[in-house]
Amino acid sequence: xxxxxxxxxxxxxQEIRADGNGAPVFQNVPIKISEFxxxxxxxxxxxxxxxxxxxxxxxxxxxxxxxxIKEALARGCDEGYIIxxxxxxxxxxMVSKLLASAIRIHAPQSQxxxxxEASSDMSSSVTGAMVAAWLGxxxxxxxxxxxxxxxxxxxxxxxxxxxxxxxxxxxxxxxxSDRLNKPRTPTLTQILSAxxxxxxxxxxxxxxxxxxxxxxxxxxxxxxMERKRVLIDGSDPVSSAEKLISELRREGVL
Amino acid sequence: xxIYSEDKExxxxxxxxxxxxxxxxxxxxxxxxPDSSGGGDVILAHGADxxxxxxxxxxxxxxxxxxxxxERVIKMVSPRYILIAxxxxxxxxxxxxxxxxxxxxxxxxxxxxxxNGKPLATRVVYGGRFTSEISCSSGVCIMIISPxxxxxRETHRGGSVEVIDVGDIPSRVKRISTTPRxxxxxxxxxxxxxxxxxxxxxxxxxxxxxxGFADAVNGSLGCSRxxxxxxxxxxxxxxxxxxxxxIKPRLYFCIGVSGQIQHVxxxxxxxxxxxxxxxxxxxxxxxxxxxxxxxxxxxxxxxxSRLKRK
Numbered sequence: 001x002x003x004x005x006x007x008x009x010x011x012x013x014q015e016i017r018a019d020g021n022g023a024p025v026f027q028n029v030p031i032k033i034s035e036f037x038x039x040x041x042x043x044x045x046x047x048x049x050x051x052x053x054x055x056x057x058x059x060x061x062x063x064x065x066x067x068x069i070k071e072a073l074a075r076g077c078d079e080g081y082i083i084x085x086x087x088x089x090x091x092x093x094m095v096s097k098l099l100a101s102a103i104r105i106h107a108p109q110s111q112x113x114x115x116x117e118a119s120s121d122m123s124s125s126v127t128g129a130m131v132a133a134w135l136g137x138x139x140x141x142x143x144x145x146x147x148x149x150x151x152x153x154x155x156x157x158x159x160x161x162x163x164x165x166x167x168x169x170x171x172x173x174x175x176x177s178d179r180l181n182k183p184r185t186p187t188l189t190q191i192l193s194a195x196x197x198x199x200x201x202x203x204x205x206x207x208x209x210x211x212x213x214x215x216x217x218x219x220x221x222x223x224x225m226e227r228k229r230v231l232i233d234g235s236d237p238v239s240s241a242e243k244l245i246s247e248l249r250r251e252g253v254l
Numbered sequence: 255x256x257i258y259s260e261d262k263e264x265x266x267x268x269x270x271x272x273x274x275x276x277x278x279x280x281x282x283x284x285x286x287x288p289d290s291s292g293g294g295d296v297i298l299a300h301g302a303d304x305x306x307x308x309x310x311x312x313x314x315x316x317x318x319x320x321x322x323x324x325e326r327v328i329k330m331v332s333p334r335y336i337l338i339a340x341x342x343x344x345x346x347x348x349x350x351x352x353x354x355x356x357x358x359x360x361x362x363x364x365x366x367x368x369x370n371g372k373p374l375a376t377r378v379v380y381g382g383r384f385t386s387e388i389s390c391s392s393g394v395c396i397m398i399i400s401p402x403x404x405x406x407r408e409t410h411r412g413g414s415v416e417v418i419d420v421g422d423i424p425s426r427v428k429r430i431s432t433t434p435r436x437x438x439x440x441x442x443x444x445x446x447x448x449x450x451x452x453x454x455x456x457x458x459x460x461x462x463x464x465x466g467f468a469d470a471v472n473g474s475l476g477c478s479r480x481x482x483x484x485x486x487x488x489x490x491x492x493x494x495x496x497x498x499x500x501i502k503p504r505l506y507f508c509i510g511v512s513g514q515i516q517h518v519x520x521x522x523x524x525x526x527x528x529x530x531x532x533x534x535x536x537x538x539x540x541x542x543x544x545x546x547x548x549x550x551x552x553x554x555x556x557x558x559s560r561l562k563r564k
Contacts, residue, residue, distance in 0.1 A: 013381030013515060024384055036497070090379070092359050093352065093392070118497045120516075121380050124361035125342075126349035126398070129317060133353030138318050138426045141346050158491070160260075160341045165431035166315070172427070175346075178483055179490045214358030214392040218374060220384050225522060227543050234530070234548015241556040244528065247544055253505040253526045254471070254561075 001053035001148070003044040004110040005077060006099050006131060008034040009061040009068045010088050010121040018222035031065040031088070033072055036116030038183035039176040043114045043146060045076030046181060051148060054078050056107050060085045060095050063201045074186035074194035081106055083202045090122060091213035096130030101208035104135065106200070111170035112153065117142060117177050125175075132173035140166050141175030256331050257285040257302070258324055258347065259339035262293040264401055266300040268337050271404025273301040275366050275373055284331045286324065288312070294415035300406060303413040306330065310421030315429040317346035323420035324351050330418075333394065335373065337366075340398040348398040358390035361398040382496050382519025402502065442492065447473035448503040448524075450494050452517075453480055454510015454531060454550050458487045464509065467554050470561040471507070478511045495520040509550050513538025530554070 015029045033041075044055040057077035061069070063084050073080055083098045103110055113135075115128030125141075132139035144163070145156035157164045158177045186194070204211060230247065234240040248254040255276050259265035265285050276283045284304040285297050288311035297305050306327055314320045324347070328336075336357070338348035345361060352359035365376040367387065374387040375397050390397075442448060449468040455461070468475040482493040494501055495517045502523035509530045511517060518541050521527060529542035532549050539545045546553055 011380065013383060016380050016383055024380060096353060123497050125345045126359050126361050129346045129349035130353040133350045138316050139346060139350060140316065140427060142342055160343055161435050163433045163435055164429055166427050167430055168427035215360055215388050215390045217379065217386040218389050220379060220386045223378060223383055223385050225541050227527065227541055229539065229542060230544050231539060232544065232546045234546040234553050237548065237552040237556040240546050240548060241553060241560055244544055244546060245560055251526055
């Protein structure tokens with residue numbers, strides 16, 4: 001079965017600092033695979049292990065993020081398709097259109113397309129469903145089980161206060177929840193062989209000249225949380241417990 | 255403006271919450287809900303000008319079919335802005351609809367503000383470390399609003415309720431089962447007092463220590479991501495954080511939680527945050543109201559016994 005996986009290579013958000021004006025500083029911030037996309041890759045690799053096929057990774061990313069691309073391949077993707085973009089893109093309309101068009105051009109035979117439930121940086125949780133809509137195929141998100149049975153796919157969806165069972169005929173885009181699997185750490189052999197796997201760098205203009213951002217961050221400001229930050233020395237458990245309880249009673253929250 | 259929500263309460267929140275923005279832009283507010291959610295009159299009482307009920311909504315099995323039903327509603331009301339209640343299903347429907355209609359899509363929206371006659375969506379970005387005001391350049395803009403970000407308020411304007419049948423829209427996926435989730439997994443988001451345990455817990459066998467404390471403060475117990483996802487000491491789905499459960503209690507205790515930004519972004523709506531951690535340099539102390547720098551294994555028993563005494 002031909003499988004495509006949409007992967008976002010994001011900034012390591014822990015490493016983004018704010019400058020004196022509260023604006024983000026991206027210099028020297030490492031690029032990583034978005035945490036939830038590891039579940040999407042694992043889902044693709046697992047299906048391949050069961051029934052054979054090819055897992056292709058698609059990403060709108062900077063081709064210089066070699067380590068992150070290599071990691072996706074080490075995790076079991078067979079081929080990489082990188083739609084070149086200078087920095088991690090944040091507009092889901094553009095990203096999803098580019099991913100959908102790249103899949104249509106380079107892997108139109110894909111039966112299941114996996115996408116992580118949310119990205120580590122934006123947590124928008126919309127790209128997978130948008131890819132499906134551009135491709136004109138169904139989307140089922142928050143999948144906690146995926147099983148291929150004959151010519152159908154059975155999907156358990158971890159929804160809003162309900163667990164739902166779905167059945168559909170491929171092609172389909174499936175959004176993976178972190179309950180679906182446990183992403184494996186790549187072995188040394190996998191890491192070494194990743195460098196030999198084919199990676200195609202695509203230009204956005206060739207993939208889809210019409211894909212353009214439809215939203216724009218007008219202003220980005222460091223998140224300020226107004227908190228009291230009263231610190232109590234806990235080296236004496238008795239007095240610190242006493243102090244905390246009396247403060248919380250005074251606040252009227254205990 | 256068009257609002258879509260599968261939940262009546264959230265529909266009321268969105269209708270009343272966006273009323274001011276709609277008025278300042280001279281826009282009408284139409285609300286579209288499934289027939290199963292009921293309450294058209296209640297939504298009118300919360301500031302809607304028009305309510306459109308989707309009859310036979312339950313026959314729409316996938317977000318693609320629901321998006322098709324909304325395309326019909328779009329033809330009826332020609333909205334400039336579409337607001338979607340950002341439940342899991344809402345996000346999927348909003349996203350699918352955005353690509354179908356070639357619209358821009360802004361998710362996780364906390365607030366809509368008007369600047370120079372243009373609505374901007376406010377949300378957190380970059381893992382919760384920053385906030386941003388985002389504009390949209392497409393003809394129609396879809397904003398997916400976080401549940402409970404807007405406040406519910408009664409403002410009766412006297413509108414109309416109408417019904418359209420969407421039962422003829424085919425579904426390419428088939429829902430074959432629906433099982434309500436076990437309640438205990440999801441009461442954290444509504445709890446008044448929440449106790450969260452993190453990697454400071456040395457082993458699973460020490461959990462009774464924290465459970466005892468949670469009982470003493472009458473709190474619901476949750477955990478940070480590693481305890482659920484990596485260690486499996488908690489069932490999946492009870493971890494607190496930006497992409498896990500977001501909480502808004504009166505009182506929040508985080509014990510042995512370092513305070514990674516993903517976690518902090520999920521607790522910002524807490525009234526009072528208390529942190530207990532043995533590392534005085536833990537980032538969580540930047541985000542708390544009260545912090546005890548000390549050994550949780552010594553402080554927690556002391557707190558528990560004092561609280562039980564009273």
